Amino acid sequence: MDAMHEMEELVEQLNRYSYHYYTLDQPIVSDKEYDVLYDRLVKLEQESGFVLPDSPTLRVGGELLKGFLPHRHLAPLWSLDKAQNEEELNTWSARALKLWTDYNTKNPEDPLPELQYALELKFDGLTLNLTYTDGKLVQAATRGNGTVGEGILEQIKTIRSVPLSIPYKDGTIEVQGEGIMNLSALESYNKTALEPLKNARNGAAGALRNLNPKVTASRKLNAFFYNIGYSDAKTFSSHMEMMDFLRENQFKVNPYVSYFDKFEDVMEQLHDIEKRRGELDYLIDGAVVKIVDMRTRSALGYTGKFPRWAVAYKFEAEETTTVLESVSWEVGRTGKITPIARLEAVELAGVTVKNCTLNNVGDIERKNLKFALGSRVFIRRSNDVIPEILGKVTEENDGEEIIYPEKCPACDFPLVQRGAHLFCDNRLSCKPQAIGRITHFASRDAMDIETFSIKTATQLYDELNLREPAELYELEQESLVKLERFGERKASNLLEALEQSKTRDxxxxxxxxxxxxxxxxxxxxxxxxxxxxxxxxxxxxxxxxxxxxxxxxxxxxxxxxxxxxxxxxxxxxxxxLGVQPTVPAEPVAVKQDSYFSGKTVVLTGTLHQLTRDEAAERLEALGAKVTGSVSKKTDIVIAGEKAGSKLTKARELGIEVIEDEDELIRLLNS
The missing domain is CATH 1.10.150.20 (5' to 3' exonuclease, C-terminal subdomain)
Incomplete structure (x- = not known):
């Protein structure tokens, strides 16, 4: 009995720590402390031969299952009607307003409240329906046809953001949400996977419908919850009340939930979400608009397929398929050979895509693209990132072979493979390498040689046999003025810029x-x-x-x-030749009483009153440590215009964010 009591206490303690870590993103103990308690629980379970139903040890994945059993949902899981554009969304809004008006006209003694709207992200994963009885997770299922799904309880137990038990113990409820694979988890998984996943959606769906729960656990899935589909005792008056209930019962609720009194404001927020979708660490393919009041939902009712009180607004696709037509090979300044995919032109996320990066030969092998020429492939584009090929649509080797070059496509020098990359080691005589090195050397963030460009580097390579950055400082006026488009003034300006660069920091x-x-x-x-x-x-x-x-x-x-x-x-x-880089000035004593003293700060996005470098210098002078990545150790994120994934991660971790540049300047000056 003492062992059982200790196990119960350990399970409660570990589940509380997991809730803070995986659901709230606010850890309250170190990994080492957690591991000590977890190992103690494992030892007790092994000695007693008993495992509590909400033990965190169940999350590692159990034995191979024989098959999925059908599960009949206690309440139907409805599909959502879709709006592909603003016109269709306004049509839905007008229809809902008419139904609301008709009801209030017929029931003046008990009218429905003014319409309010909730706006949520539409996740691109796999719908989950979880059943809890007296506070215990007793079943989990896929959506299926909305009435009957497949039981996937053992797979769901591996998702650490899914509570195995909840405080609410008054009967049975069904909780609906979406199982997803975070993009960062996908990237991490694919680094070591023998068979990389094509995209996060397929990664989540494949994991949840895999008969081996250990495979599910290896993909480190996540889940967000947004609805109570059934309850035999609990009722809600509004969507807000339902969401509060989910949070109180330790379900992970997405922070991007907004409420509006005017439908025009919904539209404005929709456009903002669409612009920011590339900053998220998970896939969304739209947003969902819902009427907030539950009595109004009941009055508006359902069509044969959809609720009349909700609609899904679909964004432009960020993923699609097209045909891989050919592969070319480009040489970088380090000699690295990069394959570039040439595609059958396709519209994606508002642009025409004809080329994609393939990274390296290792990437081609891992994505099963070696025999893919002429085949259909998945491609993805997010924000302004260069599109990438995710993998082949089919698993068969049904295309022509991509032939890896044995010699450099630029200089015909034999290539060598180091790791996953091919390299050309002909650094002096390989034109793209030499031009790339010289151009980088002269760039603004480097030696900042004014008037210099890639065209200038190419001309100097071709006409003056310039092969490395050091030779820039051997250039003479007499040689330069003989070049095409080089007059006395241009030659003098270049030589003056080179002279000034000799004492760069x-x-x-x-x-x-x-x-x-x-x-x-x-x-x-x-x-x-x-x-x-x-x-x-x-x-x-x-x-x-x-x-x-x-x-x-x-x-x-x-x-x-x-x-x-x-x-x-x-x-x-x-x-x-006279290049003498200047050393930094001696560190000055930093202010210890500033707002930023002793804090770790990350800068992201575009600032307008300061450059990022100027902001970093001023922050360091005030005692801050400026780093490049956001983690749980980060104290403040300063987010300028078009801040990306770092801002998203900061919000998810609950880190202080300064988005107002005027406020930043005030804090720097105070």
């Missing part, structure tokens, strides 16, 4: 070198830490991994870069 110089796997924040950190070019060049991997935001891969990239005789010779040549 060390961080800009390191960034200009194009060290693989390093960006501006890393090179800035290196410059501020070492404050000397030679110390950076001679740093060991063991030293580097001790620095903030430097992992093993980045450390090895830095060491390998400066150990490369070609790269080291280029740096030494620049120094001989």
């Amino acid at each position: 060390l961080a800009s110089f390191l960034f200009a070198l194009g060290i693989p796997n390093t960006g501006k924040s890393t090179t800035k950190m290196l410059a501020e830490h070492y404050r000397d070019l030679d110390k950076v060049m001679n740093a060991t991997a063991e030293e580097l991994v001790e620095l903030p935001d430097v992992g093993g891969i980045v450390a090895e990239s830095i060491v390998n870069f400066f150990n490369d005789p070609f790269m080291r010779a280029g740096v030494e040549k620049m120094r001989q």
Whole structure:
């Protein structure tokens, strides 16, 4: 009995911790503390041979199932009528208003309240219907035909945001929601999967209808809930009241739920959601408009298929299919060979798509695209991101083979494979590499050589045999003025810009070198830490991994870069030609009493009164630590215009967000 009592306490404690972690995104204990309690529960279960029905150990996935059994829902799961455009949405609104008016005309003694509207996201996953009796999860099913679905209780138990027990214990309820796979979970899964998933929707649906619950658990699914379809005791007067009930009973409710008194405001919010959909960490294919009042819902009733009190507004597709016609191979400044898919033109998310990235040969293999030429493939485009191929529509090798190049498409040099990528190591004589390195070196965030462009780099390569950035500092007026479209003035301006660049700061110089796997924040950190070019060049991997935001891969990239005789010779040549990067000024004492003192801050989006770099400098001067990624350790996210997924993640984690730039300036100045 003592063991059973301890197990009950552990289950209650662990489920409370899981609720805060997976549902609220507000962990209250460390992973280590959780693991100690979890391991103790596992030991007690093994010793007693008994597992409580809401034990978190059930979430790892049990034995292979023989098949899915049909489950008859206690109340029907209705489909939603669809509006494909604003005109159809306004037609639905007018019809609902007419029905409301007709009812109130016939029932003046007990009229319905003024119409209010709820607006929710329409998830692109798999509909779930969960049955709870006396507070325990006793069944879970797919939608099926709306009347009968398939029982998937063991699969649902693996979703950590689904409560196995709830505080409400007064009878039976059916709770409806959507099972999804977060896009970040999909990306993480595909990095190691032998058979990568084509998209998040298929990943969730396939996991929930897999007879092996361990497979379901491996995909780390999530779920959001939005409706009580049946209750034998509980009633609700409004949609808001129902949503509060779901939250109180530890169900994960999406934060993007809005309420409106005017239908015109619904339309405005719809447009905003459509613009921001690419920032979300999950797929949506539209939004759902519902009338808030439950008595009004009952009065409006149902057609043969749909409720009259709700409608789904469909967005333009972000995924579609088209034919993969050919693959070309492009050479980057590091020698990496990137395959580019040429597609049969297709409209997607408001643009015509003809090309897609394929990343590398490893990506082609993992997505089963090796024999896909001439075949139909899934493609996805989100916001302004370059479209990508997700996989083949069919599993068969029914297309022509994609032939991997053995020689560089630009210089005919033999290619080598390192990891998943092909590389051309002909750095001096491979034109795209040389032009890419020179252009990057001269770019604004690097050496900031005014008037320089990729056209200039190409002309210097072709006509003056320029092959590496160091040779820029050997250019002479006499040679430049002989070039086409180069007069005395243009030549003088370029040479003056080159001379001014010789004393750029060390961080800009390191960034200009194009060290693989390093960006501006890393090179800035290196410059501020070492404050000397030679110390950076001679740093060991063991030293580097001790620095903030430097992992093993980045450390090895830095060491390998400066150990490369070609790269080291280029740096030494620049120094001989007068390039002397300036070291950062000595760190100044930071204010300890500012609003940002001691806080970890992330900048995202476009600022208008300051550049991102200026904002970062001012924040650091006030004692803040500015980082590039949002995590539970982040204190503040400063979100400018067109802030993306970092803003979404901050909201989901409950992190303080500053979106008003005037307020940011006030805090920086105060």
